Amino acid sequence: DAGITQSPRHKVTETGTPVTLRCHQTENHRYMYWYRQDPGHGLRLIHYSYGVKDTDKGEVSDGYSVSRSKTEDFLLTLESATSSQTSVYFCAIQDTANYGYTFGSGTRLTVV
Amino acid sequence: LAKTTQPISMDSYEGQEVNITCSHNNIATNDYITWYQQFPSQGPRFIIQGYKTKVTNEVASLFIPADRKSSTLSLPRVSLSDTAVYYCLVGDLMDSSYKLIFGSGTRLLVRP
Numbered sequence: 015d016a017g018i019t020q021s022p023r024h025k026v027t028e029t030g031t032p033v034t035l036r037c038h039q040t041e042n043h044r045y046m047y048w049y050r051q052d053p054g055h056g057l058r059l060i061h062y063s064y065g066v067k068d069t070d071k072g073e074v075s076d077g078y079s080v081s082r083s084k085t086e087d088f089l090l091t092l093e094s095a096t097s098s099q100t101s102v103y104f105c106a107i108q109d110t111a112n113y114g115y116t117f118g119s120g121t122r123l124t125v126v
Numbered sequence: 127l128a129k130t131t132q133p134i135s136m137d138s139y140e141g142q143e144v145n146i147t148c149s150h151n152n153i154a155t156n157d158y159i160t161w162y163q164q165f166p167s168q169g170p171r172f173i174i175q176g177y178k179t180k181v182t183n184e185v186a187s188l189f190i191p192a193d194r195k196s197s198t199l200s201l202p203r204v205s206l207s208d209t210a211v212y213y214c215l216v217g218d219l220m221d222s223s224y225k226l227i228f229g230s231g232t233r234l235l236v237r238p
Binding site for chain 2: 059118
């Protein structure tokens with residue numbers, strides 16, 4: 015959908031291990047975002063990027079880091095996964111044509 | 127960011143028109159109103175966006191009164207596949223620091 019893919023789609027990992035989720039876009043959009051979605055909390059912004067090497071924190075950034083070394087890839091890293099980070103993670107890009115956001119299909123992460 | 131208030135849930139039947147109203151009393155002059163739809167296990171999908179009066183596309187209509195303190199998403203002749211969560215968001219799309227902040231949305235259930 016609109017050239018945005020997330021990988022992996024599903025992952026199970028152990029507490030304390032580092033995990034990296036990848037968001038890849040093919041349309042050269044400047045803005046990219048990472049959200050998490052949990053029951054009862056809706057979507058919450060973790061980090062976002064407004065260009066290569068330009069990132070900033072969102073509402074729930076503790077325990078997460080991001081990197082954007084090239085326009086097409088935005089990586090989200092859980093430095094030491096905890097059970098509270100079990101969630102569905104969505105990446106999004108902003109369409110500069112209508113300023114609407116396009117979301118990826120999500121990554122379901124389970125930390126055991 | 128202007129805060130929005132929506133009903134938590136709504137029920138409807140196939141073939142009916144559904145109107146979901148969003149309140150945004152402190153909307154700013156440069157703010158646009160955007161609606162997203164989310165199906166289970168998928169990322170939100172952009173539906174419609176407007177600034178004032180009425181906007182219509184192939185999916186929905188958006189009605190915005192002159193004072194812009196509320197907006198109404200209208201879904202004509204809903205089907206079972208319109209069962210989803212609908213989010214209303216308000217913000218200055220042209221502001222480089224603008225980020226989508228989601229509320230709890232309205233859970234629409236369409237019954238046969």
